[in-house]
Amino acid sequence: MSESTGSTPGERGPLDGVRVVSVAINLPGPAAVARLAGQGASVVTVLPPSGDPLGHVAPDYFDELHAGQEVRTLDLKSPDGRAELEQLLAEADVLVTSSRPSALIRLGLDHASVSGRHTRLCQVDIVGHPGEEAEIAGHDLTYQAVEGLVRDGQLPSTTAVDLAGAERAAAEAAAALVARERTGRGVRREVALSDVAATLARPVVHGMTRPGGPLGGAVPVYAVYAASEGHVALAALEPHFAVNLATALGIGPEELTHDRLAAAFAERPATEWQEWARERDIPLAAVAEV
Template identity: 30%
Template sequence: MGKPLEGIKVVELATYVAAPTVCRMMADLGADVVKIEGRGGDAWRMTAMGMTNSPADENPAFDVFNAGKQSICLNLKDPKGKEVFFKLLEQADVLVTNTRHQSLVKLGVDYESIKDRFPRLIYATLTGYGYEGPDCDAPGFDNVAFWSRSGILASLLVDAPGNYPLNTRGAMGDVTSGSILFGGVMTALYQRERTGKGDFVTMSLYNAGIWVSGGCMMMAEKPYSYPFPAPRFGNSNPMNLPYRCADGQWMRCTIFEYERYADKLFAAMGIADDIAALGITDMNSLTALSDRAGPLLERAFATRTAEEWLEKFKVLDIVCGKLNLYADVFEDEQALANEYIQSYHCLNGAERMITTAPVRLGSQGALKVGQPFAPGQHGEEILRALGYSDEDVAGMKTSGALF
């Protein structure tokens, strides 16, 4: 059986992570994706190499958001380069970009400028802060637009003397935003099947941060005004917090149904009498006395190793787990069994593990990761498929239209 997006053609005019995530997912599902890079390639290539201290031909932190695409290095400021771009769009179903709006306007490739020329095109953009408002043209990365401005980062802070905000990691807001935009693109493609018309699909890092924070934002809204950031134990359910075990490993349980699980948890931890002595009988009283109950749990967790607690809690059907490090996931049987990570080969032949798109279709099984590529690796092949001759290609290289 073929892949569900076979025959769909995508042009990616994007750098870094968020917008390329959309196209990586589409490529895994069978779409033909042409990535347009500038001179030297996507800036994320160098950033990613620095993250892993790896050579250019072994760049898994780049491949994880780009594998399976074709690359051409074009100069869109050159008339011939722009001509190639438009020829690609003539065949394309989707354009995905994170280029700032004012730059798109200067190039004459913003949505309003080209929508009539390409009426069936799905034009998808990913911005920092959206298309309206005072910061619509501001630059944005996920650590500021997604994590900081949305309230996520400050709210994760434990309110304690000498504490400081978390150091966010590895483009998580970008991947979240790109995954949401992927859904928007799929919706627009489905709508086009009914109407025959393309559409303009937008998503921003800031919007994604607000969306994933919906529950917490409703708690913080007046008149509820939940106090973020909160102390470790303070007006919250202490059964949902991380605790350090005897072996130094942190672990966490999650219990929302007090009547079903709490008594079993307290008995297993040997603190049932202490909890009862505090007058705790339900979730409301537990939350109100969390500053008293929390330290009891903290001391109890410290008496056994994480593995010992996991064995006890799993028998009781209590949701629990260790706080893994990223390196632990590569050896996690659950991740391997579901192919959440797969083996692949870098350009230099080195075998590495790579994360897979979080989409599972029963007809497809786990999606296979595509091939990595060098900047502009497929440029001449793409141009010939568009009808350009060898002489045309040579001329573009000379003029600077093709890098």
């Protein structure tokens, strides 16, 4: 994986010895258990006969998120599939799901049923909406849209809610294990993706990233500028970074305006500006063209 997942090869992670079973498909669940695996947990991912949609649309990403895991295909609607899953749950510490409550009830995987059979098993249920609204359909795009994170009619550049939800689910799994140590019984933790979207939207609600806000274009030293080739992202918010920038450009701090910076950055390619900035301790990066 390109991102750090925690432990380095050969090192025992903090979740070494923890056994995780996941029946969660799509993105939040796999990303969550990949984080747990990166912290040392052993993971068995159970897929339905149809597979994981993520594996069909982005097979390389699917493989990345399931590296080091055991992946089994089970038909949980069949007695044999259910029996094999029960064997896995009997030895597991954490169960991760991402289905609606009604689907879990039909499979006998709702926490009320599971906890009766496996009293020490912790359960993390990733749902779209909290509580009684958990049956409402949704995806990353709709959660972002409701919270004002979809702008100008454009699709988001990444599935921010799914991935932030995965991080929250991994944290809730760790919290559930701590709670179990105190009580001796497994607990259920719910992660509602709509709540995650609301959390991500707080900088918007408070005006920080709205158009014209301090992180939305109002501050010249926190902006994106066109270079002679490509663009640069400048984030010299702290006064000492702004002083470094002004000094490096040979201008006074009062001259750090949008127009003056736009004219300066237009003189070189973005990649050259990035190297220039690193040598002078200025937070600036070339904008990657994907």
